[in-house]
Amino acid sequence: MKAIIVDDERHVREGLLLLANWSRFKIDTILQAENGDEARQIITAEKPDIIFTDMRMPKTNGVELLKWLNQSHLNAKTIVISGYDDFEYMKNAIKFGSFDYLLKPIDPSELNEVLARAVDEVLQQKKAKELEQEKEKVVSEIHPIYCDKWLTKLVTIADWTQSERDFFQREFQLHLDSQPLTVAIFSMTMLKSFIFEGNGELAVTELLSIAKPIMEQEQAGFVFSHLENDEELVFISHSSRRLESALTQVKRALWSRYQIKPHFVIGPAHAHPKESYLKASTKLASYNLINQETESLTAHHNRKWLLLDYKDELKWTIECGHKQQLDLLLHSIFESIEKNHTITFRFLKNWENHFDILRSHWLQKEELPSQRQLYWTQDGRFSFHHFKQEKREDFFQLFDLVATLGEQEQTNMSKVASYIESHYHYEISLQEISEHFYLSREYISRKFKQEFNQTITDYLMNFRIKKAKELLANPNLKVYEVAEAVGYQHDKYFAKVFKRIVGLTPSDYRQTYYQKRS
Structure with a gap:
């Protein structure tokens, strides 16, 4: 001081x-x-x-x-x-x-x-000044989220109470009763993957820093991040003319900064913002990335190019370790897609979702590597050639992961079997094995049976009976002592299990054993 x-x-x-x-x-x-x-x-x-x-x-x-x-x-x-x-x-x-x-x-x-x-x-x-500055900082950080939350609601909910209508008029100067609204959507897919290497948050921040000042200068309305769809940035305005003018400037700014041509679609002016948004969303989903125009959705309904249509063939080639066969199958899939001359944003989203579903058959969610989406040219246009390269790489990466997992699973199940053989004389539960190996009970049960063609319970029981037969060769051990030595607390239950597996009671087995030796 x-x-x-x-x-x-x-x-x-x-x-x-x-x-x-x-x-x-x-x-x-x-x-x-x-x-x-x-x-x-x-x-x-x-x-x-x-x-x-x-x-x-x-x-x-x-x-x-x-x-x-x-x-x-x-x-x-x-x-x-x-x-x-x-x-x-x-x-x-x-x-x-x-x-x-x-x-x-x-x-x-x-x-x-x-x-x-x-x-x-x-x-x-x-x-007090520090507290006020901190408060202002928090407000400045929260306010954009607050606006995004309400504007997202505006384009996803159809019916509004009068108090909510008054709120939109007071906070955003949007008159839901008297003037129609026009909604435009910008697809973040290309910008996020091509320019910002998959960092969606950075892509949104950058685009908002470009678009917001232009929208304010043109008095064209609002631009916000859609909180229910991180692939979209949404523009909303009472003036279609001003909105189109602002979007033109945003396109120029993006071209000047990144040399890319962004994908915008504009819905019709409508009294209900949700309707304008849905129309724009439909146009965006059906935007043909190959010839850069919007097509009718009905033309695509019966085409067999959903990835899950090929799931059985894909699973078979991957699990059997046929990499060349996998490459031929992918070539066939790409050919069928290419013949349609149509790839939309909806198709790309479906492919990525279906690929996640397909690989989740082998991998847990937290193990799934992110899908690269580097299928764009330098000016931001879609490249089917790049798409094929990236998706082939995704599948070959999955192929190698599954092969590695297969080897690890064999090793893990062998360790489980060794653990059982070392602890057979104790009470062993599936939960105990699960906790020891940090694997789920369901996973161990399924993989162990695949590897040894029997359940863990049967494996433990058979191993105990095998050890019991060895101990019964010692005439100095009582049957109940043998039972306790191999993990059975009750000799009667042990005798029952032994007879079911061997076909003889422990006493009969011992007698037969000595008869054969003599």
Whole structure:
């Protein structure tokens, strides 16, 4: 914290330096000035928190300094020191917002009491300012989300109460009753994958920084991030003409910055924003990326180019380890797509969703690598050649992962079998094995049976009986002792299980064993 002493008398300044308990109040910088002119220069440069000033000084006097401080809004606490108990001085001190008034000669206890109050008020004001700045920061961060939330509702909900209509008019100047609204949609798919390497949040932030100022300048309405569809940026306006003008400028800005041609579609003006949005959304979904135009959706309904139509063939080639066969199958799929001369955003989304479904057959959700979407040319146009390359790479990556998982699964199940063989004489549960190997019970059950052609329960039971047969060869062991040694607490139950598997009771088996040996 900083303080300044303004007085033309040196001994007064030195006296204040000695009398005030500066360290107690954590004031580490104490400045000095001989007159008001010098004080103004120092105060402007250093911005002290506490100002002690005399009233009678050469050049700029105390009254003029107080007046200047009041007009400067520096928020410093000014303490007037005067050798005169003059009403005019006190009146001016009050008028120009001084914190307190001390008479010479200065009483040390009174000085430090006033200084303590001044410092306390400075600290409170600083804390209040910090809280206000923090509040403003939070509001500035929350406000865009708040707007996105309500504007997303505007294009997804059809019916509004009167209070909600009033809210949109008050907050956004959107008149839902009297004027139709036009909705436009910008597809983030290409921008996100091609320019921002899959970082959707960065793509949205960048595009909003371009589009918002243009929409405001054109008074064209609002642009917002659709909270239920991160692939879309939505524009909404009462004026189709202004909206189209703004979109043209956004396109130019994107071309200037990234040399790309973005994909925009505009819905018809409608009294219900949701209807305009749905029409625009339908147009965007059916936008043919190959010839850059919107086509009728009905033309695509019966075409067999959904990825899941080929799921059985794809699973078979991947699980059997036939990489060449997989390549031939993908070639056939790509050919059937290419013959239709149509690829839409809906098709791309379906492909990605279906590929996730397909690979989730082998991989848990958290293990799924992200799909690359680098199928765009330098100017942002769709490239079927790039698409084929990327999707073939996705499948070959999946092929290699499944092959690696197969090897790991064999190793894991062998470890499970070894664990059972080492702990067969204890009570072993599937839950215990699951926790030991950090694998789900369902996964272990399914994979173990695939590997050993029997359940874990049967494997444990057969191994126990195998060990029991070895122990029964020892004539010194009682049957109940053998039962306990292989993990059965009740010899009668052990005998029942033993007979079911071996076909003889433990006693009969022992007798037969010795008969054969003799």
